[in-house]
Amino acid sequence: MEELRVSVRELVEFTLHGADIRLISGRMQDMLDGTLGHQARQKLLGDGWQAEVPLNLPILVEEEELTLVLGGRMDAFRDATDVPCVEEIKLWQGEHPPEAPIPAHRMQAVCYGHMLCVTRGLPAVDVRVVYVTRRGKVQGEFPERLTAEECRAEFQSVLLPYLRRIRAVRRHTRARNASLAALKFPYANYRPGQREMAVQVYTAIKRKKRLFACMPTGTGKSSATLFPALKALGEGLTGQVYYLTARTTQRQGALDALARLHQQTLHLWALVIDAKDRQCPTHTLCHPDYCERAKGHFLRDTEAIEEMMTADDWSAENVRAVADKYCLCPFEFAMSLCEIADVVICDYNYALDPAVHIRRIFDATRDVTLLIDEAHHLPERFRDMLSGSVDSAGLRKLRTVVGKAAGKKHPLYKAMTDVIRAVDNLLLPEDGSTEGTLPKLPDDFDRVCLSLADAFMDARQEHFPWEDAGGRLGDTLMPLLSFNRARQRDSADYAILWEGRRHPKITAFALDSAGYFQQATQGLSGVTCFSATLHPLPEMRLLLGGAEDDACFAMPSPFPPEHLQIRQVDVNTRYAHRTSACTEIARQITALVTQKPGKYLVFFPSFAFLRMTAERLMLPCQVQEKQMDEAARAAFLDAYRQEGGDALSLCVLGGVFSEGIDLPGRQLDGVVVVGVGLPQVNLYQEVLRAHFERTLGDGFLYAYMLPGMQKVTQAVGRVIRTETDTGVALLLDDRYSYPAYRRLMPEHWRVTR
Incomplete structure (x- = not known):
């Protein structure tokens, strides 16, 4: 008999979840106050009362050969x-006492009452919902006695809708x-190494381990990962498959692989999640007072979800329709669908970002497989x-x-002033420097930052004209919220940086990403x-927090090495020599496109x-701009996708045109890579370099060379x-002849001079 566990809260909120889309408060103080309110009330209850009493109820669903195990903890229980x-305790912060219990709160108490009646054979039970302050003072109390039959x-009324969904999903x-x-x-047929890769992916899922794989261009990585993951899904080795990409353009490979699999008979709910602002049809405030879709959304979405469950087509177009x-x-509709989808294709953030990951998935279960594309x-x-x-x-x-708008006495104005004053009072070095590191922050710095975040949340409905500040509110608020989260973690994993002497910016800069990835993917x-x-795989596994028993696998290139002619020319492209190098670079580009x-x-x-080189290049060419939307990027590539003709484009290494684009055949004849791709030397990279020097023994390799050569390899990978x-x-760089850089090149490269 299969067993499925569900919490009382989850069961209740499946049906009693409110009507409108509203921004969740998110106040850190509210979370703390809620815990303190619970604890204070529990202490005041006196003799005969117990706190946090666990209770479980197995429910047999015979036709599904399933046992639904309902569980939870009663906030307070008196075994008279x-x-x-049964008492359900909730924090109340309203100006006036509540007139009635919130339906979801009352239903949680009723569910526990029913569970007691069934497990103990009781004829009746008392249930009450109590609203308290953070100190446990009662603001509202709603007791009632219910018979077992009433419970x-x-x-x-909440179980049957949930079971209806469960039955549909199981069908x-x-x-x-x-x-x-x-x-x-x-x-x-499998390409060379593809079958072995599929076996490795399947084994990683079966063993619940991590796999780190180097898959050269053309190895069919999307099929080699998705196919075994779907096989494991069908065998019950995993509950869902999330295919994660770093950029929107990189999803196409996964979508193409799924489309090819769908040429067979395949019943699969495959969902694509786009960013919220890309999906929003109204581009207005996400609030029921401003958006008709937000108002009553949850009253309509159940019927919409049931309609989607009758179809195999979960394409972005059908979901939108x-x-x-x-x-x-x-967006919110897609968030609901992702709970029951078989495959979800989305950005890294939705699975791994501590601020925006899909909590209803990744905080609720570990029965999920991650396929992480472009994992470098x-x-x-x-x-x-x-x-x-x-x-x-x-x-x-x-x-x-x-x-x-509101005056200097407004709480938000005061909270901002407290943070600005705390920054101004920091003791910065008196050596005239404009940036650097701080050993620590004052004890009250975190407190005023937390208070400011809460003040922003309290004022979220006041609709200040933030555009008058010359930018977006999120450009300042979101980093502040991230700073507060960072300060809750181990300080040893961070460096505190400051930039700017007049109005400094203080950054909690994460150093140990490996530890976080290991924790986020554990289990x-x-x-x-x-x-x-x-x-190299061993170094990359180390950077990503892989354990010794996590596998590494390198696939061979499926293409004959002679199909790609790689030539290296000694040019000094280091920063101090770039002006003089531009003329030679322009000459090399001209010679290449003239000869062939x-x-x-x-x-x-x-x-x-x-731009410096473009001024010296006497050839017609197009130049990548810093800000290009999807239409501009597509137009940029039109010259390559049209049959015949020549094209020359100057782009930035590591940008949108150096990876994630596919130009097969005669759409692309070659690439030129200027320099070895090293990240710009700045405060952040130098702090990172020092960290890797202390922890891994080679700071320059991990902070500069590895990310640089990865960008180079991606760019060269556009050709074949x-x-x-x-x-x-x-x-074009003399360093390509150095052994340290040659070691970081793919094994199938044959470089001549």
Whole structure:
């Protein structure tokens, strides 16, 4: 008999979840007050009362051969000889006492009452909902006595809708598993190493381990990872598969692999999650007073979800069509669908970012498999996710807006002033420097930052004209919230940085991304990190917190090495020599495209270097701009996707055109890479270098060389995309001849001079 566990709160909130989409308060003080209120009330209850009493009730669902185990903890329980009493304790912060209990709160108490009646054979039970202050003072108390039959009837009102959903999902699961059992690899033959890779992915899922794989371009990585993951899904080795990408453009490989698998009979709910602002059809405030889709969203979404469950087509277009049909927020609708989807394709953030990960999935279960594409991005992305900052210059601009709109006595104005004053009072070095590190922050610094975050939350409905500050509120607020989260973690994993002497910005900069990744993925049903540039594998496994028993696997390139001619020319591209290098670089580019006309991409370390060279290049070319939307990026690539003709484009290494784009055949004849891709030397990279020097013994390798050569390899990987492609790569830098850099090149490269 299969067993499924569900909490009382989860069961109740499945049905009694409110009507509108509203921003969750998120006040850290509220969370603390709620805990303190519970504890204070429990202490005041006196003799005969017990706190946090566990209670479970098995519910047999015979036709599904399933036992639903309902469980939870009663906030307070009095085991009286006549009629026992269950108390549900909730924090109340309203100005006036509540007139009635919130339905979801009352139903939780009723559910515990029903569970007591069943497990103890009781004829009746007392239930009450009590609202208290953080000190335990009662603000509202709602007692009632219910018979066992009354409890059962109310319990059924939340149980039956939940069981209806469970039955529908399980019907789909049976059909899905049958189709997956018959599913064949989507190609007639495996490419070299592809079968071995599929076995490694399947084994990682079965053993609930991590796998780190280097998969060169053309190895069919999407099929080699998705196919075994789906097989494991069909065998019950995992509950869901999340395919994570660093950029939107990188999803296409997964979508193409799924489309090819769907050419067979396949019952699979595969969902794509886009960013909220990309999906929003109204581009207005996400609040029921401003958006008709937010108002009553949860009253309409159940019927919409049930309609989606009758179809196998969960494409972005179909999800949007159903959301429009029921006047739903597309993003929130997708969030609901992801709970029952088989495969979810989305950005790293939705699974791994501590601020925005899908809590209803990743805080509730570990029965999830992660397939992480382009995993060489993870260390940098984790540092971004885990770091946060307090920008006193930005706060001053926002404070001016509040002062003009509400006056200097407004709580938010005062909270901003406290933080600005705390930053101004920091003891910075008196050596005239404009940036550096601090050994620690004063004891009250974190307190005023937490208070400011809470003040922002309290004022969230006041709609200040933040645009008058010359930027977006989120540009200052989101880093502040991230800073507060960072300060709750181990200080040894962070460095405190300051930038700017007049109005400093204080940053909690994350150093140990490996420890976080290890913790975030611990116990999941397999995690596969793969990339064409996850090389060298031992070093990358170390950077990503892999354990000794986590496997590493390197696939060979499926293409003959002679199809890619890689030539290196000694050019000094170091920062101090870039001005003099531009003329030689322009000459090398001209010689290449003149000797063999065709379509070429040239990659530079920075926009400044790119523009300097463009001024000396006497050839027609297009130049990548810093801000390009999807339409602009597509137009940029049109010259390559059209048949015939020549094309020359100057781009930035590590940007949108150096990875995640596919230009097979004669769409691309070659690339030129200027420099070795080292990150810009700055405060952050130097702090990181010092950290890796202390912890791994080679700071320059981990902070500069590895990320640099990964960008180079990605750029060169644009040339050969299929078995019949041929092309050239020109590497312009003398350091490519150094053994330390040669060691970081893919094994299948054959570099000539």
